[in-house]
Amino acid sequence: MTSEEFIGYVKTEQEPLRRFLLALCCGNAADADDLAQEALVRAYVASDSFRGAAKFRTWLFRIAYNCYIDSRRKSRPEQDSIEGREALAVPSEDATDASFRYQQLYQALDRLPEKEKAAIALFYFEDRSIKEIASILQIPSGTVKYHLSVGRNHLKEYIRL
Numbered sequence: 001m002t003s004e005e006f007i008g009y010v011k012t013e014q015e016p017l018r019r020f021l022l023a024l025c026c027g028n029a030a031d032a033d034d035l036a037q038e039a040l041v042r043a044y045v046a047s048d049s050f051r052g053a054a055k056f057r058t059w060l061f062r063i064a065y066n067c068y069i070d071s072r073r074k075s076r077p078e079q080d081s082i083e084g085r086e087a088l089a090v091p092s093e094d095a096t097d098a099s100f101r102y103q104q105l106y107q108a109l110d111r112l113p114e115k116e117k118a119a120i121a122l123f124y125f126e127d128r129s130i131k132e133i134a135s136i137l138q139i140p141s142g143t144v145k146y147h148l149s150v151g152r153n154h155l156k157e158y159i160r161l
Contacts (some may be wrong), residue, residue, distance in 0.1 A: 001047045001050050006043075006047045008030070008042060009056045009060070010043075012042075013061075014036070016057070016126050017036055017040075017060060017061065018032055018033070019126065020061060020064065020121050020126050021033075021064055021068065022104075023109060023117070023120075023121035023125050024065075024068050024118060024121055025068075026109050026110040027106035028114065031071070032144065035064060036064065039060065039063045039064035040060075041066045043060050046063070054135055055132070058132055058135050061122070063135075068118075069114065072114065083136060091149055104159060105155075105159070107158075108154075108155050109121070109155070109156035110149055111154070112154055115137060115139065115147050116148075116150060116151035116154065117151070118147075118148040119133055119137065119144055120151045120152070130144050130145060130148075144153060
């Protein structure tokens, strides 16, 4: 893959990739941006190995998901707790009411296991097919359906007012 081809693919997938990572990071834009940057660097370095066996976006999202999982493994438990995320609770100088619109959803997503969270984010936020989600998460399609079902039930329980 040439640099120009890579840049063309990235231009179309950059915003969906960031939205996906923003959902996985439960609204923490700084973490999502860092992970997106890391994923794009890893993808660029590995772009010569991309053979087109999967769609570029599936390949890129898989790299991004691996970056996310790697970052979770490295983080300390207190950083992963809702209480430790000032970015969700304290508004920045230019924050508006819109910045907190999805706070309850992000807090509920944060309580989900990683595979459920990823499946929910890909299916509902990025409108990816079950087959593509299975490829990104490297799990069978039936397992994706299970994670979606259980994840929806968990979200209903966590968001219950």
